[in-house]
Amino acid sequence: MTLDDPLLKILACPLDKGRLHLLPPDGSMTPKEALYNPRLRRRYPIVDGIPQLLPSSGEQVSEDEHEELLKRMAS
Template identity: 80%
Template sequence: MSPDDPLLRILACPLDKGPLHLLAADESAAPATDEALYNPRLRRRYPIVDGIPQLLPSSGEQVTEDEHEDLLRRMVR
């Protein structure tokens, strides 16, 4: 998924219905992290598998405070 994908403008968090932010794949992380969509308000990350966002509430994972700070730096603007 690219940052200019029109789909990003209409995707919403399944829990609070707010906007999601694209997280680019981080090749420098060990282990490397895949693309994901992130809701910084609820601190939930939703994976993108084979280009398809997994937006079921059960697909999202809660992130820790440290992960949250790292994800804020990785958000594609």
């Protein structure tokens, strides 16, 4: 999945139905590609190119990790 993928424009968080942000792998905080909801601080994995958007698939991120992810999304 890429930042300009049309699918990214229609995918929504299963909990608040809001926009998700693509997180490319970086080796540390996000070892694999994922989608992130900064409003709820939840990260959803992408497995074999398929977003796992069940509420139970998402994981809560810590405050520190959230701040780092916001910095990555801004750059």
